[in-house]
Structure formats: structure tokens, C-alpha cells
Amino acid sequence: MSVLIVGSTALDSIKTPKTENPRLLGGSASHAAVAASFFSPVNMVGVVGEDFPKEYLKLYRKHGIDLAGLQIKPGKTFHWSGEYELNMNNRRTLLTELGVFETFSPELPKAYQRTPFVLLANIAPALQHHVLDQSSGAKFVVADTMDLWLNIALGDLIKLLKRVDGFVLNDSEAQQLTKEDNVFNALKKIHQMGPKYVIIKQGSHGSILSGPKGLFICPAYPLKQVVDPTGAGDSFVGGMMGYLASARGSLDANLRRAMIHGSVVASFCCEGFGVNRTTKVKRADIAKRVKELEQLTRF
């Protein structure tokens, strides 16, 4: 089955103490769509400007990502620039130019409206609502978010949580949303806000799922070198949704392995700038790391 992914499509300029990497393919939808594409057909909804490099359109297509929902508008593509410290944990934003993203209104081509799996990747909650309004055939909807929306669009986000099946956020966002230091208490409070499935991402410590079948502690793949963690969270949730859409059987039975596959795709994402490493990955590379994670956690 297919996955519908809506989110940001951007150019990312990423500085580290060692290198500068201007105008990489970035944005939550780009990372999530590439990650999902290893498992399922992807319908992507986003917007780019006329300056968007043709090679990036080719890259999407090479991954079988359907671009009927990608608007190309007069103006500039959303451009984000950030700088990482040496340990790759702390980053600061140097520049944000919204460009055509400022007036973006996601419109679903008719063929997308019945896509069963819907990933509302990180984007303003109002736009996530707008996509849901058009997703008449959605069977399983997951939303991602970021701290920005907790700060400036909390009301919209709270309303969104009543409309989605699953919600993904990181540990500091979960703490901000629930005022709970303890991750398990935070999970409980977020369930009370609506979603049946809640996943809290913990960076290099993996992630935790809470759902009707209880908790799942999902490991991160051990990485000796993190080149650029930008987009790792988007890759995780994209890979997870792609895997879910491809798997037979009950959702509860598939969700753990879906998270493991998302975790593995996210590990590749961290090993290169932008999508440089992820786009070179083969299904066999993913399968190998999944097997390794099985070995690393068995007792």
C-alpha cells in the first residue's frame, strides 16, 4: 500500500566545525519520503520554488516518489541554515528563509486522497489539519512535530492530537508538552490527549512506543560517527510508515518491526550530510542492520 507524506521540502545549508554544505536537499517531507520509499510507494505533498535544483526532483523520482502533489511556485525554496558543534549534539539556526513555504497550502491530488497510510511530517499543525481534511481514505494517520509548534501553535496541535492515530515527538518536546520529567508518565498524559499510539524519540538512545499492546523499547543502531543528524527523526518516522504500509497482518504486530526499520534508516541518515548517505542505501543494507539490531538486543 502507499504512504502519503506531507511536510517541508527545503534546501538545508549545514555547517560543522569541519565543513560547509550549502543547499542540500532537506526538509521533513524529503527525509521521510526517501526513507519510506525503501518499503512502499510514496505520494509526497510539498512546495518548492523555481530555484529548486532539477537534480533533486530527479532524486525524488529515482526513489519512486510520486510528485503530483509537489507544487512548484514562483519564488524561492524554503532555506534553512544551521551550525553543529563538534559533538554533533548541539545545533543553532543561522538563518530561516521561508520563501514559497510562507504561503504554502497543501492540496491533495484526487488520487492521493484515498492513500491509507498518512504521515503528517513536521510542519505547522494548521497545515497538518488541512491535509487530514482532504484525506478521506486515511486508515492510519501519524503526526510528527517540533518544539516550534509547541511554542507558537499549541492550540492547533492539541486539536490535531484528537484526530490522529499516532503521535511522534522527542523527549524534550514530550516534557514541554506534558510538564512530566518521567518519559512513561509523559506517554500516559499524551494518550489522554488523543493518540492511541505515542512514540517518544530519544536520539542515540532509541525510542519508546506506547500503544494498546503496551510498551516497546526500540534501540538505536550503534554509530561510531555521526556526520549530520539533521533529518534523522524524519527518516525514522518515514521508514516506519513505509514499512507499515508494506507489511501484511495486524498493525500492532507490525509496529515494532516498523520502528526498527525506521531506526535503521535513521542511522544511515546520520552517516552523511542531508540525504547523501540515505539515497545510496540498498534494501540489503537495511536488512543487514536490522539483523544486527536483533543480535544486539537478544538475551
Place this chain on the structure above:
Amino acid sequence: MSVLIVGSTALDSIKTPKTENPRLLGGSASHAAVAASFFSPVNMVGVVGEDFPKEYLKLYRKHGIDLAGLQIKPGKTFHWSGEYELNMNNRRTLLTELGVFETFSPELPKAYQRTPFVLLANIAPALQHHVLDQSSGAKFVVADTMDLWLNIALGDLIKLLKRVDGFVLNDSEAQQLTKEDNVFNALKKIHQMGPKYVIIKQGSHGSILSGPKGLFICPAYPLKQVVDPTGAGDSFVGGMMGYLASARGSLDANLRRAMIHGSVVASFCCEGFGVNRTTKVKRADIAKRVKELEQLTRF
């Protein structure tokens, strides 16, 4: 088989925003010995003063802990006092009175010298060396440590690492010791210092083993309430060594399950002040949480 445990035996006064808990049974050897006692006979080596409450000696004995190696000296028992913040993550030391611990020289009763499993719980590296000098029958030696010894006795610690089979430390100590932010690179560097097995503890994120059979990602048991984390690391390594001493078959085959059992005993430790919760645990309670951890990590 038996475990020999040497470490501190102390009275801990622990303040939290809600309560004060004076003169609890504490110290690395106490926590580790109680934890190990669920699985194996324990020979404990330590020192207390004449003020040491008789009820605590009874408590050790109730756990089958052999006290032939516990010196009772004129003077006061080592007394540590600390205060936790509301989130139970940050603590500060209010007071340290070494008492009889200041001149402690661990002496192994003859019967202890051939104990096959030796845990050098957190204590000055010079004393850990002194115990090893007497442990003629040791088959598997593990050392724990703390940041204090990295700061004031690094030379002794480095020498110790060449004499032990396993070394346990937490993530910030590993970073301090190796100057490596990345935990997997830190593991590699610590192996180069000597130990065949290295375990890095990551608090509520569990722990990671690196050994001849590769890595093992060991989860922490999910806790909704942490009452007092003091001694959790000691309980982890104590439970692990107790389990190892009790298990048949090869060490490599047992080590993963040993860590899981240590992790579970540590979870109980966190649920009460001092050893209050741990000493009420039954083997069946441990087995139940081990089963839960299997369920929580399976995919």
C-alpha cells in the same frame, strides 16, 4: 559459586524536596551485596564503626551475606549526605565524613581468597588493587568506579584496568576517561586500556556491553517513579555478578542475562530509599520484571 564484594559500607542521609532520610544503609558494597545475594552466596569485605546499627548487620545476614570480612573498628561509620532535586537527576553532596573508612585496608579472610567471582565495587583504586593482590583464586574480576577516582587517582585506576576482566562505568565517566563523546568509540578506547569486557551505564537509558562477542544493548526497566537512585549502579553490577556466579555454562553466554538481572535489581533499588525496597524483593518479583523486559524489547 560465590561472589566476593569489596566496597564502601556507609550510612547515607538522603534529602529530597519532600523527605529527609537519615542514616540509611548505604555504600557501594552494601547495595551490590544485597543485589548479588538474590542469586549467589556473597562474601563481603568492608569496614564500619562502632556506631553502625545492629539492625543493618542483621539485614546483611538475612540476605545470607557472609560478614567475616567486615571489620568493625573504633570510631564512626563512613557517613555521606546528599540532596536530590525534584527531577531526581541532579544531586549534590552535603557532607562526607570518612570516619573509619579513612584508614580502611581491606583484608580478605583466608576462606575468601579463592572466591571465583570478584566485584571491586566503587572504592579507591588502591584498595581495589590491594584486594586483587589477595584474591589468588579469582576467575572473573569486575571493577566499578566513580568520577572522584578519575580526578584524584587516575594513575592507580589505569593500572587496575590491566588487571581486571571487566570494567563498569557510567557515560560521563567514560567520556572523561577517554575524551570521546561517542559511546562506541569510548568503549573501544577502554578496551585498549585492558579490560576484555566494558560496560557503560546510561542511567534510565540502560547500559551497553562490549566484549569478545560484540555489543549488547541492555534496557533499563521502565519506572514511573524514581524515589531514590542512590546505589542503582552498585545494585546493577552486584546483581550482574551474583547472577553470573549462579549461572552454568559459558560466561559469554550468561553475561547478557546477567546484565538484565542486574538492571531489574537496580530498578527495585530506585523505588525506595537506600535498600528499603530492594530488601523486600523476592526472586519471583525479579523473574517477573525480567520477563517483562523480554516482552518490552522483542521485535
